[in-house]
Structure formats: structure tokens, C-alpha cells
Amino acid sequence: MTDPIIKFDKVVKRFGDLTVLNKLDFEVQRGEKVSIIGPSGSGKSTVLRILMTLEGIDGGVVTVDGEPLWHEKAPDGTLKPASETHLRKMRTQLGMVFQQFNLFPHMTVLRNITEAPVKVLGLSKKEARQRAEELLELVGLADQAQKYPGQLSGGQKQRVGIARALAMRPNILLFDEPTSALDPELVGEVLNVIRKLADEHDLTMLLVTHEMRFAKEISDRVCFFDRGRIREEGTPEELFTDPNEDRTREFLAAVLDEAPGTTG
Amino acid sequence: MLFGFEWDLSSPLAFALSILPILLTGLLVTLQATVVGFALALVLGLVWAVLKAAPSRIISWPVSVVIEFIRDTPLLVQLFFLYYVLPEYGIVLPAFMTGALALGIQYSAYTAEVYRAGLQAIGADQREAARALNLSSARTFTHIIVPQAIPRIVPAMGNYLVSIMKDVPVLSVVTVLEMLNVAKIVGDRTFDYLIPLSLVGALYLITTLVASAGVRLVDTWLPKEGIPLK
Ligand SMILES: Nc1ncnc2c1ncn2[C@@H]1O[C@H](COP(=O)(O)OP(=O)(O)OP(=O)(O)O)[C@@H](O)[C@H]1O
Ligand SMILES: [Mg+2]
Numbered sequence: 001m002t003d004p005i006i007k008f009d010k011v012v013k014r015f016g017d018l019t020v021l022n023k024l025d026f027e028v029q030r031g032e033k034v035s036i037i038g039p040s041g042s043g044k045s046t047v048l049r050i051l052m053t054l055e056g057i058d059g060g061v062v063t064v065d066g067e068p069l070w071h072e073k074a075p076d077g078t079l080k081p082a083s084e085t086h087l088r089k090m091r092t093q094l095g096m097v098f099q100q101f102n103l104f105p106h107m108t109v110l111r112n113i114t115e116a117p118v119k120v121l122g123l124s125k126k127e128a129r130q131r132a133e134e135l136l137e138l139v140g141l142a143d144q145a146q147k148y149p150g151q152l153s154g155g156q157k158q159r160v161g162i163a164r165a166l167a168m169r170p171n172i173l174l175f176d177e178p179t180s181a182l183d184p185e186l187v188g189e190v191l192n193v194i195r196k197l198a199d200e201h202d203l204t205m206l207l208v209t210h211e212m213r214f215a216k217e218i219s220d221r222v223c224f225f226d227r228g229r230i231r232e233e234g235t236p237e238e239l240f241t242d243p244n245e246d247r248t249r250e251f252l253a254a255v256l257d258e259a260p261g262t263t264g
Numbered sequence: 265m266l267f268g269f270e271w272d273l274s275s276p277l278a279f280a281l282s283i284l285p286i287l288l289t290g291l292l293v294t295l296q297a298t299v300v301g302f303a304l305a306l307v308l309g310l311v312w313a314v315l316k317a318a319p320s321r322i323i324s325w326p327v328s329v330v331i332e333f334i335r336d337t338p339l340l341v342q343l344f345f346l347y348y349v350l351p352e353y354g355i356v357l358p359a360f361m362t363g364a365l366a367l368g369i370q371y372s373a374y375t376a377e378v379y380r381a382g383l384q385a386i387g388a389d390q391r392e393a394a395r396a397l398n399l400s401s402a403r404t405f406t407h408i409i410v411p412q413a414i415p416r417i418v419p420a421m422g423n424y425l426v427s428i429m430k431d432v433p434v435l436s437v438v439t440v441l442e443m444l445n446v447a448k449i450v451g452d453r454t455f456d457y458l459i460p461l462s463l464v465g466a467l468y469l470i471t472t473l474v475a476s477a478g479v480r481l482v483d484t485w486l487p488k489e490g491i492p493l494k
Contacts, residue, residue: 054395102392106487119400168398
């Protein structure tokens with residue numbers, strides 16, 4: 001496997017005295033679907049937030065599609081910290097689905113989805129609307145376009161969140177525990193939409209989740225994070241049925257025990 | 265006689281009715297001072313709030329000091345300052361403008377805090393969603409943050425509008441002919457203070473109740489989740 005679309009090269013991230021990522025090496029191939037699992041506080045969200053440029057880094061280099069994300073190449077070839085212009089350019093590759101949906105409550109579902117395509121990509125209102133309608137169809141909410149987020153169930157909100165992220169046509173879609181904030185009976189409808197996306201060949205997906213069965217089903221690869229490092233990774237079969245590390249075994253035993261099947 | 269209206273001292277009721285038009289003239293000035301002072305407070309407060317949020321401490325620190333100074337000094341002191349000190353530097357404003365300016369400056373310290381709190385109440389999740397969608401920071405501010413802050417800001421501002429109205433009588437000390445000052449002049453001339461002052465109280469009560477009801481009406485009409493801008 002060559003030419004990864006995402007590459008973390010000895011990435012360090014600290015919050016004050018707390019080192020959250022300690023020289024993390026991590027690669028994702030184009031079109032790959034990768035699930036990230038691991039205990040609370042192990043740095044899973046931090047990895048996604050660094051990619052979405054919501055969080056800076058304190059060391060190492062993150063590369064997206066061959067270009068450094070948090071750095072820019074100076075004319076003499078050295079790397080200097082990225083400017084906002086560079087970050088804006090890089091961000092067009094990525095989309096994010098948030099645990100708490102983060103929809104804009106004062107805008108209709110349609111406006112939530114069209115706002116950025118119109119203002120950032122420069123689409124006409126008509127084009128943006130058309131694209132939004134297609135996406136709402138995809139997530140099964142074609143009839144909800146004129147509602148406000150406050151009028152939707154959690155599952156519907158998250159499906160709007162997915163449509164909103166897709167409207168920017170990202171190459172890489174990041175999901176941070178997309179079903180953790182949902183009532184158990186609403187988890188399925190969101191997972192069905194993500195499952196559909198997983199069939200798309202070109203889309204690279206990074207999914208932080210506690211849904212072990214779902215991760216097993218859709219992932220090409222599963223990474224077990226522990227204290228800011230990848231403790232173990234492999235195909236779902238390898239990792240779930242025959243983990244090498246005791247730490248992985250303990251974690252899996254604990255989560256499968258407390259959540260047989262479908263909680264987030 | 266005052267402002268062309270004669271008073272009728274034949275009975276308390278006749279007296280009250282005859283001075284009502286005079287007091288209403290004063291009420292008009294009170295309302296004008298309220299509106300101008302409020303408008304100044306809204307604009308100046310926004311300027312303070314924006315400057316105070318500036319990333320550079322060279323800007324934000326002096327602004328914090330100014331706001332604190334305004335907040336911790338009485339309105340009357342500021343009024344005297346504007347009325348007696350500014351002319352020494354060649355800035356002579358009409359009494360009414362001086363008064364409205366003092367009200368605006370005094371209340372800008374409070375409105376600045378309302379803006380700050382209202383904007384800050386819009387959580388990081390909204391900013392992060394906007395950033396993930398690559399919206400510019402200007403667009404995020406005007407179309408994501410501000411529309412959601414408005415329903416939090418407006419009710420507090422409405423309460424300050426009522427407070428400003430009740431502070432207008434302070435302007436009488438620099439000769440502004442607002443309602444209380446007019447009532448006092450009537451009393452001075454007729455040696456009857458009870459009726460003019462009672463009327464002032466009643467008129468204040470009515471205007472305050474109306475204004476408060478208006479504020480509540482706007483409050484219920486505003487969508488809690490925010491107002492989308494075009
Ligand atoms: N803004 C921040 N300031 C300080 N500490 C932070 C901040 N964000 C995250 N942390 C800390 O960094 C560590 C890793 O956080 P992260 O959110 O990446 O964990 P996680 O693996 O996603 O956990 P969870 O499963 O609970 O979501 C945690 O200890 C967290 O408390
Ligand atoms: Mg997390």
C-alpha cells in the first residue's frame with residue numbers, strides 16, 4: 001500500500017502538562033474505512049479534531065493527500081506553521097460528523113446543508129438546493145427540508161449532520177462517535193446511512209465508535225488506541241476475534257460485556 | 265404659565281388637568297433623552313464589547329479599565345464632567361445632548377457586558393461546526409453567532425431601556441426640561457408640589473409598564489433558537 005491519504009508522522013499533542021498524543025504514527029489509505037476504538041481519554045477524538053483543524057499539534061507532521069496539514073512548505077523547502085489560508089485550502093478535503101450533531105438551530109434543515117456550499121464553494125442557491133435535496137433523499141429525510149433542527153429526533157439530526165458534511169464533497173469523512181448521543185432505538189437509522197456511505201469506493205472514512213459490531217461489519221481496518229498510541233491494529237477479524245495484546249483483550253471484554261450489541 | 269399653558273388653581277382636579285399638557289411636554293423630552301441615550305448605549309457598548317474581545321491586550325486592557333471606570337462612577341459625576349469640564353476644552357454641547365450622552369456612556373458599560381455574555385453563550389460547538397464547513401470567521405460571526413445571540417441579548421437590553429428612562433430626571437440638574445424638572449418648576453411657581461409630583465409618578469408608572477410590556481412582547485415573539493439572516 002502506497003501513497004496514504006492521511007499520514008501522522010510522530011505527531012505530538014499536549015494539553016498543558018498532559019501529553020495526549022505521544023509521537024503517534026498512523027496512516028490511512030485512499031478509500032479506506034478505518035474504525036478507531038479505545039478507552040475514554042485515549043486520544044481518539046483528538047486525532048479527528050487535529051485532522052479537521054479544530055486542534056493544532058505540538059510536534060511531528062500530519063499529511064493529507066501528500067500535503068502537510070498544519071505546516072506549509074516555505075520556498076527554501078523547510079516547513080513553517082500553516083497560515084489560515086493554507087488551512088482553509090486543506091479543509092476542503094475533510095468533513096466531520098459530530099457526536100452532538102452541532103447543527104445550526106436557527107436555520108432550517110435545508111439552510112444547514114446549503115449555507116456552506118453557497119458561501120464557501122460558491123454554488124448558486126439552486127445548485128446547492130438540488131444537491132441538498134439529493135443528500136436528504138440519501139439519508140431518508142427528503143420530507144424534512146423545511147423543519148428546524150429542534151423539531152427533529154436525535155437520529156434525524158445526525159442524518160442531517162451527515163448530509164451537511166457530504167454537501168461539501170469531502171474526500172475524507174470523520175465521524176466522532178456519531179451514535180453516542182442517541183437513544184438506543186435511533187442508533188440503527190444512523191448506522192444504516194453510514195453503512196451506505198461505506199459502500200462508496202472513493203470516500204475515505206475514519207470512524208471513532210463504541211459500536212463494536214458495526215465497526216467489525218464496515219471497517220477495512222480497526223485501530224485500538226490506548227494512551228495516545230495505537231496499541232494494536234488489524235482487520236476486524238484479527239482484532240476482534242484474536243487480539244494479540246492483553247490490553248486489547250481486556251478492553252474488548254469490558255465493552256462487549258457492558259454493551260452487548262448496540263449501545264454507543 | 266409655562267410653555268404657553270395656563271394653570272387653573274380653582275380646584276385640585278382642574279389644576280391637575282391644566283398642568284397635564286405641560287407635564288406631557290416634559291414627558292416628551294424624557295422619552296427623547298431615553299431613546300437617544302439608549303441608542304448611544306447600544307452602539308458604544310458594542311464598540312466596547314468588540315474592542316474588549318480584541319486578541320491584543322494593548323487594546324483590550326485599556327478598554328476594560330474604561331468600562332470599569334464608567335461602571336464604578338455615578339451618573340451624576342459623569343454628567344457634571346461632560347457639562348462643566350468639556351466646555352473648558354471648547355466642546356460646548358446643548359444640555360439635552362450632554363445629558364443623553366452621559367446616559368449613553370453610563371449604560372454602555374452595562375450593554376457591553378450584555379453583548380459579551382450573549383456572544384459567549386453561543387458554544388464552541390457552533391464555531392467548530394462552522395470551521396469544519398470552512399465558513400469564514402466573518403460569516404460565522406454574522407450568520408451563526410450573532411443570530412443566536414440576539415434572543416439572549418434583546419431582553420436584557422429592554423430592561424436597560426426602562427432603567428435609562430428612570431434615570432432621566434438626573435438630567436434636570438443640568439437644566440434639561442424633562443418631566444420631573446417641569447413638575448418642579450410648576451411647583452415652584454404655584455407652591456403646590458403634591459399634584460405635579462403625583463402626576464409625574466403616575467405618568468412614569470404608565471410609561472414604564474407600557475415599555476416593560478413591549479419588552480416582554482418582543483421577547484416572546486423572538487424565536488429562542490435565533491433569527492436566521494438572509
Ligand atoms: N481542550 C482540552 N483541554 C484540555 N484537555 C483536553 C482537551 N481536549 C481533550 N483533552 C484531554 O485529552 C485527552 C484525550 O481526549 P480525547 O477527547 O481525544 O479522548 P477520547 O479518546 O476521544 O475519549 P472519549 O472516548 O471519552 O471521547 C483526555 O484526557 C481529555 O481530557
Ligand atoms: Mg472522544
